[in-house]
Amino acid sequence: GNSVTQMEGPVTLSEEAFLTINCTYTATGYPSLFWYVQYPGEGLQLLLKATKADDKGSNKGFEATYRKETTSFHLEKGSVQVSDSAVYFCALSKRYGGATNKLIFGTGTLLAVQP
Amino acid sequence: DSGVTQTPKHLITATGQRVTLRCSPRSGDLSVYWYQQSLDQGLQFLIQYYNGEERAKGNILERFSAQQFPDLHSELNLSSLELGDSALYFCASSVAPGVDSPLHFGNGTRLTVT
Numbered sequence: 136g137n138s139v140t141q142m143e144g145p146v147t148l149s150e151e152a153f154l155t156i157n158c159t160y161t162a163t164g165y166p167s168l169f170w171y172v173q174y175p176g177e178g179l180q181l182l183l184k185a186t187k188a189d190d191k192g193s194n195k196g197f198e199a200t201y202r203k204e205t206t207s208f209h210l211e212k213g214s215v216q217v218s219d220s221a222v223y224f225c226a227l228s229k230r231y232g233g234a235t236n237k238l239i240f241g242t243g244t245l246l247a248v249q250p
Numbered sequence: 251d252s253g254v255t256q257t258p259k260h261l262i263t264a265t266g267q268r269v270t271l272r273c274s275p276r277s278g279d280l281s282v283y284w285y286q287q288s289l290d291q292g293l294q295f296l297i298q299y300y301n302g303e304e305r306a307k308g309n310i311l312e313r314f315s316a317q318q319f320p321d322l323h324s325e326l327n328l329s330s331l332e333l334g335d336s337a338l339y340f341c342a343s344s345v346a347p348g349v350d351s352p353l354h355f356g357n358g359t360r361l362t363v364t
Contacts, residue, residue, distance in 0.1 A: 167349050178252060178355030179293075179338055186350070215350045224293065228349040236281070236349045240293040 137162040141241035154212040160224035166227040168208040254356035268329040275343030279351035282324040300347040
């Protein structure tokens, strides 16, 4: 079946460090891939997405490239800030003729950025 | 603020009871989704509605049911509650039902079953 695997946290970094959170997926066909972020006490927010192979999603300094050959969608940021501390979820969604949007999430990775 | 409103924010109840969680989608969104977030299962898709009709079903127990009303708000009913049902329940909405339509999540309802 379809699934998402992401690195376990917590990931603890100092401010201005480089961030990578690994995400790999298992799916037939061509899923769309997403990164969502959850700040404490809040719901999930879409951070970025990519809908086809080699697409790069980017937002707020975060980037992820859809790599079909390695079935990966790793999240990166060149210089993290304390305000980036949150839980990050990788997710995929399969196309069913445009009829549904059933997101399958990874387990989430807690990022803690220290000043 | 995502524009998705969930009530109540917290709910504490006993085993065997029944509760109703309510969700008002973002203005203009026609599709509503319910997710359950627990420590052991992570984020699990429960069910999706589009314009009042069920569109997709996930890992939703038979004790759970949902509906979307003509004004587009949705309710998730949980009955015969068990300790294992304790979780954070999220509602999300999107303009259209397909994969190209981003989801906007509410802040969740935290259910504690004692």
